[in-house]
Amino acid sequence: DLANEYAKNLSSGQKKLLELARTLMAEPKMILLDEPGAGVNPTLMKKLTRNIENLRQRGKTFFLIEHDMDLIMTLCDTVIVMNKGRQLAEGTPDEIKKNESVLEAYLGGR
Incomplete structure (x- = not known):
């Protein structure tokens, strides 16, 4: 305890x-x-x-x-992704997972 x-x-x-x-x-x-x-x-x-x-x-x-994107995707209804001090994308976790701009910026594309 x-x-x-x-x-x-x-x-x-x-x-x-x-x-x-x-x-x-x-x-x-x-x-x-x-x-x-x-x-x-x-x-x-x-x-x-x-x-x-x-x-x-x-x-x-x-x-x-x-x-921690797993934590974000579990807890959040709306996600705003920032890149280089600017808003890159906003949407539901499912929308963010499929967003081409997010994939390119953080994963180097598919």
Whole structure:
């Protein structure tokens, strides 16, 4: 149990969960997460993803800045892809997966 553990002793993933809990104390309507998946092991990633999904179902809005496309495609209804400081594409995860500009910029084409 980590209830009495100092934050400095937590893993990166545990710190992400703690940050989310601290944010929720303010009862925000919108939550901005900057790379929530960075440095998080797969087990804690599943827990973090479940927590975000549950909060979305309860009416919380999330704005994610993330490089983990699997996480983005799982959690987001709308995706905006940036490239070189400019908006490259906007759409649903399925639309983004098929977008030629996105494929070219990030995968070098098909």
